[in-house]
Amino acid sequence: MEVPLVEVMAALPLIELKGVQRQYRMGGDTILALDGVSLRIERGEFVAVVGASGSGKSTLMNIIGCLDVPTAGTYALQGKDVRTLDDDALSTLRNREIGFIFQNFQLLPRASALKNVELPLVYRDVPVRERRELARRALERVGLGQRTAHKPSELSGGQRQRVSIARALVAAPSLLLADEPTGNLDTATGREILELFYELHAAGNTILLVTHEPAIAAACPRTVRLSDGRVTSDGPGSTAERAVAPALHGESHAKVEESVH
Ligand SMILES: Nc1ncnc2c1ncn2[C@@H]1O[C@H](COP(=O)(O)OP(=O)(O)O)[C@@H](O)[C@H]1O
Numbered sequence: 001m002e003v004p005l006v007e008v009m010a011a012l013p014l015i016e017l018k019g020v021q022r023q024y025r026m027g028g029d030t031i032l033a034l035d036g037v038s039l040r041i042e043r044g045e046f047v048a049v050v051g052a053s054g055s056g057k058s059t060l061m062n063i064i065g066c067l068d069v070p071t072a073g074t075y076a077l078q079g080k081d082v083r084t085l086d087d088d089a090l091s092t093l094r095n096r097e098i099g100f101i102f103q104n105f106q107l108l109p110r111a112s113a114l115k116n117v118e119l120p121l122v123y124r125d126v127p128v129r130e131r132r133e134l135a136r137r138a139l140e141r142v143g144l145g146q147r148t149a150h151k152p153s154e155l156s157g158g159q160r161q162r163v164s165i166a167r168a169l170v171a172a173p174s175l176l177l178a179d180e181p182t183g184n185l186d187t188a189t190g191r192e193i194l195e196l197f198y199e200l201h202a203a204g205n206t207i208l209l210v211t212h213e214p215a216i217a218a219a220c221p222r223t224v225r226l227s228d229g230r231v232t233s234d235g236p237g238s239t240a241e242r243a244v245a246p247a248l249h250g251e252s253h254a255k256v257e258e259s260v261h
C-alpha cells in the first residue's frame, strides 16, 4: 500500500541544515558569517538561538526564513532544498511557511493595526472580507481586539510588537521566526511578549527565537548557541531558571484555547 503524501511530509523534519556556510565579501576580505552549521528542527519545537553580537544569529534566521541562501551546504524546508527553487518559488514558500517578527516591528506607520496584519493575506489574494476577519481574529489572539483601528504611533512598544506577532500569525505559517523580539522593549514588557510566545508554542506553533536574555534561553526546552558562525552547544536550557516559563513546562495558560493551524 502506498503511504499518503501528507504522511510522508509529516515525517520530514521541518528544517534541516547540513554544513551551511554563508560568506560575505567585504573589499578584499571574506567573512564567514556561518561556518558549517548543521541543525534539524521538528514541527512543534520551541528553540532559542543565543550567542554574542556578530556570531551569525541573524544570518542563520535569514537563511532559515528564505530571505537569503547558503553559499555552501544545504538547507531543506519541509524536505525542499531551497537551492532548487527560483526567486519566485522561494518567495512563495516564504510567504506560505514563515512568519517573521523583528526587533524593530517593521510595521507600516500610516496603516492601522488591522491593515498591517492583513498584509500577508493581500499577497496571497485572500478576498477582502475574509482578510479582515482573519486579521481581526489574529489581533484578538494577541490581546489587541480593542485596538484594530490604531496606527503604530498610537500604540506602545509592547502593543506594536503584538501587532507584528499577529501579522506573523495571520496566515497560519509552519514556523515563527523572531529575531530579538524584545530588544526594543523594557524588561517587564519583554517578559509579557515572551509569555505570548510560550502560549503560542503551547498552542502548537513551531518557534525559533533569537534572544540576548540568558534566563529566557535557559527556560526554553532547546537552546542553540552560536559562536563565530558555528554551533557550540545544542540542548535543553538549565533547569534552575525554568520557573520563568511555566507555560513551557506543564502549566498551560487558560488564554490559549486553540492552535492557529
Ligand atoms: N550584509 C553583510 N555584509 C557583510 N558582512 C555581514 C553582513 N551581514 C552580516 N555580516 C557579518 O556576518 C557576521 C554575522 O552577523 P549577524 O548574523 O548579523 O550576527 P548576529 O545577528 O549574531 O549579531 C558579522 O561578522 C557581521 O559583521
Ligand SMILES: [Mg+2]
Binding pocket: 057, 058, 059
Ligand atoms: Mg542579529
